[in-house]
Amino acid sequence: MDTMKFDAIIIGTGQAGPSLAGSLAENGYKVAIIEKGQLGGTCVNVGCTPTKAYVASARRAFIAKNSKALGVEVDGTISVNLKVIKERKDKIIADSRSSLDNMFSTNKNITLIPGKARFLNNFEVEVDGKTYKSERFYINVGGKPKIPHGFEGVNYLTNESILELEELPEHLVIVGGGYIGLEFGQMFSRFGSKVTILDRGDQLLKREDPEFGHAIAEIFKAEDIEVRLKSDCIGAKKSGDQIEVTIDCTEGSPTIKGSHVLLAAGRAPNTDDLGLENTDVVLDDKGYIEVNDELQTNAPHIWALGDCNGEGAFTHTAYNDFQIVNSHLFEDKKRLLSDRFTCYAAFIDPPMARVGMNAYDIKKAGIKAKVASRSMSKIARAKEMGETQGMLKIYIEEHTEKILGATFLGTGADEYIHVIIDQMYAGQSYTVIRDAMHIHPTVSELIPTMLENPEKL
Incomplete structure (x- = not known):
């Protein structure tokens, strides 16, 4: 059979892929987009979309059970129906997939090719025995859960398979105290499962300053979630109808049994079976595709976008990858990877x-800086809401007066962090926010106030 040729081939329908396909098609390119699994990639199928739907249900359950202090009493039993929660999640996912399918099927310049792609050389890929050729390739293959050694012999869960459960685990043991482990731990605890989180470090969220990891541990403790730090999980085995995890630890029992085990020990790129050894593309020692400031690989006609390039494992960074590539194709203002600030x-x-x-980071870099901080317990709106857990910290470079970064832990923090993000992109002095007037009563109204007297870091 003759080799089919396209102006551009995209591998993967995660966040960056469909947007790029649409832009290329709009500009007259004949585009193929290849997908080995479900349309939408990680975010739509096993990431943001389903997990945030579960988080919403978990919060409703928690509020229903914990509103007495605010004068709201609920008579009777609060029960959680995981099957209904899953059905709602599945409907949201199906709608997103349907939207993508419609986009591809109605655009005459886009051809959707189901199947697994493998590079034959720098300019050709094979999918199910058929060869496709192009002068441009965009790799957008995402990532997958890491499976630690020692767990191969048990029926473990990952962030993907746990979303298929229809009955609550009696006791969920989570290996890993990172973002995935914490989100699932809290949500299933609020659903009604007993939850134990095991982490090898001396704090949760090891990338963050210690006070934030310790504060989160206290929040979880208040919700009866057991957190065991300095607990390196060696492996697991079946023990009757339970799973027994073996732990290398200095405190507590060296084993723990649970009805279910969730492995949340990080993620790895889906690059190990793409046939990249047949190309000039270079991988780092963790399997991520090395890219330059424009997301080009070592092969200048091949780009890597999304989780597989190791430059951010988030939906928003994947979409920004599309924006970077698209700007060099079709826009006057060229975006660069180095332009963006890490945020999550x-x-x-x-x-x-x-x-x-x-x-x-600041101390390691030797930067002279100041810090502005405020406890959530001192913020009027947080008191009024009955949600005073957490703290806000903003870091300012002494010489330039520009904001270096911020970490917020508190109700609504995922929204008002954008006040700081936008200011950093504006490149202005922190005094612009300090002198601004914000709406009362809000949590973000305290950001100008806390910037009035920053202290030396």
């Missing part, structure tokens, strides 16, 4: 949000 949130309750540098 842990969607626990209350959420933790972060942009730019934290205290550890």
Whole structure:
């Protein structure tokens, strides 16, 4: 059979892929987009969309059970129906997939090719025995859960398979105290499961300054979620109808049994079976595709976008990858990878949000800085809402007076962190926010106030 040729081939329908396909098609390119699984990639199918639907249900359950202090008493039993929660999640996912399918099927310049792509050389890929050729390739293959050694012999859960459960785990043991482990831990605890979180470090969220990890541990403790730190999980085995996890630890039992085990020990790029060894594309020692400031690989006609390039494992960074590539194709203003500030949130309750540098980063870089801070317990709106857990910290460079970064833990933090993000992109002095008037009563009204007297870091 003859080789089919396209102006551009995109591998993967995650966040960056469909937007790029649409833009290329609009500009007259004949585009193929290849997908080995469900349309939408991680975010739509097993990431943001389903997990935030579960987080919403978990928060409703928590509020129903914990509103007595605000004068709201609920008579009777509050029960959680995981099957209904799953059905709602599945409907939201199906709607998103349908929208993408419609986009591809109605655009005459886009051809959707189901199946797994593998590079034959720098300019050809094979899918189910058929060869496709192009002068431009955009790799957007995402990532997958890491499976630690020692767990191969048990029926473990991942962030993907746990979303298929229709009955609540009696006791969910979570290996890993990062963002995924914390989100699932809190949501299933609020659903009614007993939850134990095991983490090898001496704090939760090891990338954050210690006070935030410790504060989150206290929040979880108040919700009867067991957190065991300095607990390196060696492996697991079946023990009757339970799973027994073996732990290398200095305190507590060296084993723990649970009805279910969730592995949340990080993610890895889906690059190991793409046939990249047949191309000039270079991988780093963790399997991520190395890219330059324009997201080009070592092969200048091949770009890598999304989680597989190691430049951010988030939906928003993947979409920004599309914006970077698209700007060099069709826009006057060219965007660069180095333009963006790292920002993300842990969607626990209350959420933790972060942009730019934290205290550890600043001290390591030897930058003279100031810090503005405020406890959520001193913010009027937080008191009125009955949600006073957490703290706000903003870091300012002494010499330039520009904001270096911020970490917020508190109700609504995932939204008002954007006050800081936008200011950082504006490149203005922190005094612009300090002198601004914000609406009362809000949490963000305290951001100007807390910037009035920053202290030396």
